[in-house]
Amino acid sequence: MALSNVKGIVPLLSKRIGLGLVTLWVISVLIFVGVEALPGDLAEAVLGQSATPETVEAFRKELKLDMAPHVRYFAWLGAFVRGDFGNSLANKRPVADLISWRFANSLFLAGVTAMIAVPVAVLLGILAALYRNTLFDRLISIATLSTISFPEFFVAYILIALLSVQVAIFPSIANINEQMNFWQKLYAIFLPCLTLAMVVTAHMMRQTRAAIINILSSPFIEMANLKGLRRLRVVVRHAFPNALSPVINVIALNLAYLVVGVVIVEVVFVYPGLGQLLVDSVSKRDIPVVQASGLIFAATYVLLNLLADVLSIVSNPRLRNPR
Amino acid sequence: MKEALNKLEGLFEQGRLSRRAFIKSAAALGVTATLSPVLMPSPVYADAPKRGGRLRLGLNGGATSDTLDPGIQLAMMPQTLVYGASGNSLVEIDADGQPVPELAESWESTPDAKKWVFKLRRGVEFHDGKSMDADDVIYSLNWHRKEGTKSAAKALVESIVSMKKEDKYTIAFEMKSGNADFPYTLSDYHLVVGPKDTDLSKGIFTGAYVIKDFEPGVRAFATRNPNYFKSDRAWFDEIEILGISDVNARTNALKTGQIDVMNRCDLKTVHLFKRMPGIQVMRQDGFKHFTFAMRTDTAPYDNNDVRLALKYAVDREQLVKTILRGYGRVGNDHPISVANRYHAGELPQRQYDPDKAKFHLKKAGLSSTTFKFHAAEAAFKGAVDAGVLYREQAAKAGITIDVVREPNDGYWSNVWMKKPWCAVFWGGRSTEDMMFSTAYAKGAAWNDTYWDNKRFNELLVTARAELDEKKRRGMYEEMQRLVRDEGGVVVPMFSADLAASSDKIGHGKLAANWELDGFRAPERWWFKS
Numbered sequence: 141m142a143l144s145n146v147k148g149i150v151p152l153l154s155k156r157i158g159l160g161l162v163t164l165w166v167i168s169v170l171i172f173v174g175v176e177a178l179p180g181d182l183a184e185a186v187l188g189q190s191a192t193p194e195t196v197e198a199f200r201k202e203l204k205l206d207m208a209p210h211v212r213y214f215a216w217l218g219a220f221v222r223g224d225f226g227n228s229l230a231n232k233r234p235v236a237d238l239i240s241w242r243f244a245n246s247l248f249l250a251g252v253t254a255m256i257a258v259p260v261a262v263l264l265g266i267l268a269a270l271y272r273n274t275l276f277d278r279l280i281s282i283a284t285l286s287t288i289s290f291p292e293f294f295v296a297y298i299l300i301a302l303l304s305v306q307v308a309i310f311p312s313i314a315n316i317n318e319q320m321n322f323w324q325k326l327y328a329i330f331l332p333c334l335t336l337a338m339v340v341t342a343h344m345m346r347q348t349r350a351a352i353i354n355i356l357s358s359p360f361i362e363m364a365n366l367k368g369l370r371r372l373r374v375v376v377r378h379a380f381p382n383a384l385s386p387v388i389n390v391i392a393l394n395l396a397y398l399v400v401g402v403v404i405v406e407v408v409f410v411y412p413g414l415g416q417l418l419v420d421s422v423s424k425r426d427i428p429v430v431q432a433s434g435l436i437f438a439a440t441y442v443l444l445n446l447l448a449d450v451l452s453i454v455s456n457p458r459l460r461n462p463r
Numbered sequence: 464m465k466e467a468l469n470k471l472e473g474l475f476e477q478g479r480l481s482r483r484a485f486i487k488s489a490a491a492l493g494v495t496a497t498l499s500p501v502l503m504p505s506p507v508y509a510d511a512p513k514r515g516g517r518l519r520l521g522l523n524g525g526a527t528s529d530t531l532d533p534g535i536q537l538a539m540m541p542q543t544l545v546y547g548a549s550g551n552s553l554v555e556i557d558a559d560g561q562p563v564p565e566l567a568e569s570w571e572s573t574p575d576a577k578k579w580v581f582k583l584r585r586g587v588e589f590h591d592g593k594s595m596d597a598d599d600v601i602y603s604l605n606w607h608r609k610e611g612t613k614s615a616a617k618a619l620v621e622s623i624v625s626m627k628k629e630d631k632y633t634i635a636f637e638m639k640s641g642n643a644d645f646p647y648t649l650s651d652y653h654l655v656v657g658p659k660d661t662d663l664s665k666g667i668f669t670g671a672y673v674i675k676d677f678e679p680g681v682r683a684f685a686t687r688n689p690n691y692f693k694s695d696r697a698w699f700d701e702i703e704i705l706g707i708s709d710v711n712a713r714t715n716a717l718k719t720g721q722i723d724v725m726n727r728c729d730l731k732t733v734h735l736f737k738r739m740p741g742i743q744v745m746r747q748d749g750f751k752h753f754t755f756a757m758r759t760d761t762a763p764y765d766n767n768d769v770r771l772a773l774k775y776a777v778d779r780e781q782l783v784k785t786i787l788r789g790y791g792r793v794g795n796d797h798p799i800s801v802a803n804r805y806h807a808g809e810l811p812q813r814q815y816d817p818d819k820a821k822f823h824l825k826k827a828g829l830s831s832t833t834f835k836f837h838a839a840e841a842a843f844k845g846a847v848d849a850g851v852l853y854r855e856q857a858a859k860a861g862i863t864i865d866v867v868r869e870p871n872d873g874y875w876s877n878v879w880m881k882k883p884w885c886a887v888f889w890g891g892r893s894t895e896d897m898m899f900s901t902a903y904a905k906g907a908a909w910n911d912t913y914w915d916n917k918r919f920n921e922l923l924v925t926a927r928a929e930l931d932e933k934k935r936r937g938m939y940e941e942m943q944r945l946v947r948d949e950g951g952v953v954v955p956m957f958s959a960d961l962a963a964s965s966d967k968i969g970h971g972k973l974a975a976n977w978e979l980d981g982f983r984a985p986e987r988w989w990f991k992s
Contacts, residue, residue, distance in 0.1 A: 230528030
């Protein structure tokens, strides 16, 4: 069983990784062209109102911004392929230093959120399918759909108002730093985690419910019912494994969102993640930083999608042996 | 004797006299026993500066692209860190806006204010242990003067022709032309002193706190410099600065006690904030102002009647009330604030007068013209709304204004100084000369109205070198009148700075030159016991 699983996957994996690399390269070109197309350059953006023609000129010269765009792009690409992410143009720090700890923070927040949100969503989805069209089903649908319908910052402010201003149990800012230990960090990020969990749960929960209900109308479920199996057993043992593949895809999408799309939550809770860095760098036209963070975001999507496909195939023998 | 004592007490209470100086003077009068006990150092006095604690500031105005380079200090977070906590300039501006010695001990000039001699303080040490002398000061000033510098302070030090080290602690400056305000220039927050032959962006200075950790836009951490040369400052043990760009996040963090000080309160909710127990809101009426700059070299704004028409067509009171929620003052079409030394208080306030606006527009023969006003939130918060209000006010005078909303991104490079009429933010300057030479003198890099007034330009040079207070005042008042009546700017309002802190924070009189007590909150404030 295990061997046959691997057999179908290896060629697919290598093909997908190859395609992923091409995707990343295309994205790097798009990012570069995009940032170049924005009006102004780093020298003007950084100096802002206090720019004079002379200082801007000096700045450009120092940063080699006076060279042609394609020369700069290939210089960057060459270094990148060799594993050198370059330095931030704005503050000269190595991009790797700027990004690594922020990315770790982003992963930490996403990871903790996923640990809470994924089991809750799947469980709620199964329960909703099990008790479909009952008051219980309607209630969790309404609750989760309401939280997803409010904008994130609204949910965030409500949680702050309730849980850190009215009843002071959790901190309103989650500015974790190295001086904190793991538990202090967990405590600090409670509110952003809760906000994000509320936002992503609905999507995964609805998908789980829909997929299971879809399966529940198939003949083999009818057979199981006719055999006299208990409903819980039918749903969990017979329907759920067959509904996994769409559920996994939605979970992967949501995980990717948790890593790359949480700028607003980062701002509201002052969380030092990658999103804020990307926004700052775009507004300052700091191309090496934009490139590196853009590529990390893209790679996150590519990898999670790949993982989702692999897991779908593993969970579904029919996909493993395409006819 | 009693009188002298009262005067001393008064000065101390207003914060014009440091506690140390007060006690010294009182002791000189031989009257310490009769003093009001609250003014004497004793544990009874709750407000007496006390050492200890970590000051946590949550500040707006930090970006991941910030650096510690003193030449490129563009936002509140690095400014508070570099100038406010860890660096010193030669001269400091005190709470009354007067230049007082900092790294310099004293200074004097020739009668034409062309040559200045600065004596430096002895025994000052850098954070790396090296002691400071004239070479370090010259090196640090040259940081902004050298070939290919990208320092924003370049224009400030350009007028220095030469700097000569006379001895280890004496520097002679020669200026291009007389500059009576030179000590003010040297107080600028860019001009902090670092050790010779070191990259100044390493953050090694002479100030109250030693930078231990700086993550641009996120967090800065500094600890007290045990060898700091001022004994009556630097009360906190540690300083932590957090970049919090969202005003609600700052407010919540202060409310919940996660920070002690925040800058830039939300104007919409500050009245509620004031009522909260445990919070104090601090207002500073400084130099910050907003202008609507017209290019006087471009039609139709090259016609002074058009400019006057537009100046009469704005209801300043309403703008202050709506855009600033009352936290500001009306402007009088010149950039000199009431906090400046030579503010022309007798100059009549320009009023909203649709009839006069109509008259001037008619005189210019442009009654049917549409004036395009370019604005974006990047210019200042509420700039677009201000434009829309202005459009309605001007409509009553028969003037058609079209408010063009520009993108925030790249506003300063693509709109400002390019479009003929746009909204502008000015932090203001502590002296009339700096303000006028920066933005109103002919050929100045940021003369955004492209104004060229012969009389004004002459006065600017004469006033700069004039050491006689009275004559100088007369000239600056005339210049304010010239800008008001012939210049290219509508100055509708001066904006106040609002900061808030926990009421455990103690402070003296607040300096108005920059936000947060002239950026110096970390150095000047303390925790009450």
